[in-house]
Amino acid sequence: METYLRQIPAVNKILAEEKVQELLKDYPRTLIVDSIRGVNEQLRERILAGKLSSDSELAINRVVELLREKVKGWSEPNLRATINGTGVVIHTNLGRSLLAESAQQRLVEVADNYSNLEIEVESGERGSRYDNVSELLTYLTGAEAALVVNNNAAAVLLALDTLAKGQEVVISRGQLVEIGGSFRIPEVMEQSGAHLVEVGATNKTHLRDYEAAINEETALLLRAHTSNYRIVGFTKEVALEKLVKLSNDNNLAVLDDLGSGTLIDFSQYGFELEEPTVQESIEAGVDVVTFSGDKLLGGPQAGIIVGKEEYISRMKKNPLTRALRVDKFTLAALEETLRLYLDLDQVVEKVPTLRMLTLDLQILADKADKLKEALAELNSNLTIEKAEGYSQVGGGSFPSERLATYLIKVTVPGLTANQLANRLRSLNPPLFTRIQDEEIIIDLRTVKEEQISIIVNHFNKLLEGEGE
Template sequence: MSSLLRKLPAVEHVLQHAEIEVLLSQLPRDVVLEQVRQTIQEWRRMLLENQLPFPDYEKCTEVVSRLAEQVKEKLLPNTRPRLRRVINATGVVLHTNLGRAVLAPTAIEAVITAASGYTNLELDLATGKRGSRYAHVENLLTLITGAEAAMVVNNNAAAVLLCLSTLAKGKEVIVSRGQLVEIGGSFRIPEVMEQSGAFLVEVGATNKTYLRDYERAITPETALLLQVHTSNYRIVGFTRETPLAELVELGQRAGLPVMCDLGSGFLVDMRNLGLPYEPSVPEVVRTGADIVTFSGDKLLGGPQAGIIVGKRVYIEKMRQNPLTRALRIDKMTVAALEATLREYLPGDKNLLSIPTYRMLAMSREEHKHKARELAGLLEEAAGGRAEIEMLEGNSAVGGGAMPTADLPATLIGVKPNNMSVSELATNLRQGEPAVMGRLQDDRLLFDVRTLLKGEEILLAAALAAALTRREAGRGCTI
């Protein structure tokens, strides 16, 4: 054992290895030095516990090279950005884990402009005085939605929090029991309401709520009637929800504002794409709701943002709330949102420039044609190391939007011959660029709906590399 321990190289010897010298040019010396020491110490511990068979120099690379390789594996993530490009081949258009909506080219250009220099974010160029960051998007939002006023915060949960804090802090908010939704990250409407300082009053049953349920719950302590659109699930069967128009009429009679949280709200009618009916923001505004909130990075196809539109008297109160400063958006979000909203001005004819809309609008024939092309590329890339087949299935809208939407798709299934499907998926995730597909029925499925222009070639190259990674890794296992 002592002779084996003596074969462990000195720290300085490892630091002189070519791989480590590269790391020293990218990271602080102290960081690299500490990792080398830790790795040698770990080898020493494993040798003493008989957990580490020492390499045979005639069959494996020398010990110092293997030590250097392990140090590199530990430190490599620190030498490149954590936020990396991912090819989304899942078919989930608004994939929350992958950043939801992909921005339109005009929005990307606007972000680059805003990020690369100074802007008039809060400067009125006409007067030279301080302006409002909301002015850049408010006119567009009111023009498109028909609302009196608008403002934007950093996401829709923040929008709901700000509205409740401003209009109902210390007061009661009435909401249907069937609308107490849970949003991403396990956050729930009652929890958001609690943080706002408002008191929740549940009415009706899980599956049925009538106007009379709201009427009976109104007291002198009531500040707001809230309708939450169940954008991420559906209750079907023996159900009834109180129409928003009826709730608005009740609010007017009782002198109470009515708020509608649309969640994944969008600005146009998407039924022409074969998607199920969802109330659009302009439609809800016309119904008479005093406040409407929705997301910017879902069906709208823009950056992450919580958009608030409605009656000016309530919007102005929100602007004065100190919470607004904590929730405000930055210049890059303003730039991306403004550019995205401008795509809506000419109407539906211009919306294909927005990737989210274009993906949802992809016809069955176009989808099948693109799938055939991708299958051919993958067959060639696999080189007989995997079975490639075309299967019928579905894409998904994602992002907690349109849970019942049916998006027929032709999927490409990949089943490797030299490794497990899960190992292939891991290799693809850890490649450059990373690739995400769907694991199903012992196959890795790819969906062309969510591939961007030119990513078919990148995906094929990534598959070829992932299928060869096992062979490249065989040898010394220390």
């Protein structure tokens, strides 16, 4: 061990190497020196842990290569574009919804200029950042007022903290959902200071269950739409209209957490499952509705709150609102996304998430044929198959909806499916795929037309030995 430790090259010795001198032309000396020390420290830790396989790992040329990789890592972004070949349209781990072209343009415009984020152009007086999207939201949903925070969990937290802090909130046991990152409705309620009152059973809740739970400590009734799962079979839940009537009879408020949230009826596009729209909740008389901006809506990450003016006004005055507020980029992208919904005949084509969810099967077949033919021309040893399959909506939306699609299945001689998947992810841009029956599966639903040639090039690089 001591022998190995003494073999770690000194900083000055590494700095004198020709390849390191080349690095110094492009990177600050301080960064290079700190990176050398970092590499040496990693080597020291490996030695002390008994993980060094041989003294060849301590050779000066090997250490220099480790240094070059480390420095290169500083110059490359961690957050970068990827190719989604999984077929999961609203893929949380891959950034969820893609923004419409017009929303992208608005982001660039706002980034490159000052903006009227919190100032009224007409009067020159200070204004509210929420005014930039409020009119669109109220027009599209039919609500009296609107507010936007940084995600839907924050929207629910703010609503509960404002309307029910220190009081009771009644919710069906079948709606105690867990959202992304293991956050659960009961935990959000606890953080808000509201007291959870569970009623009914997991599969069945009746109106009488809500009625029996209401007392002088009750502040509101909460419906949490189970957008990321379904309970089927011997089930019953109380209609929203009945919850609204019960709340009105008892001078309570109703909060409807839609989760994903949508402004269009997906049944017109052949979706079998019903997904309640925001407009339906408002029409039913709900006081406050919360939903996401970056799922079925197809915009940036945001938590949207719409409802009655008296409740939204109280939320705007809550100190939490400042902690949860959105920035100019979110507002710019959200405003432009919402503007596209003014034309329901065109929105499905212009919002990428909606377009991918409603793609014609023939378009998917043509894309699959194009990829298959291009891959077949690379190498006759590749095993390539076009097959029918199913995509997923993702993002906690339409959990059991299966979208018919076309897949390309690929195997490469000498590589397991896991090895191939790992190497495809190591290339730039990383390609994410599915694995089934020891085959790599590429679902064309989430692959852009212009990305097909990049995928082909990736396989070409692998066949030439890159990505190892």
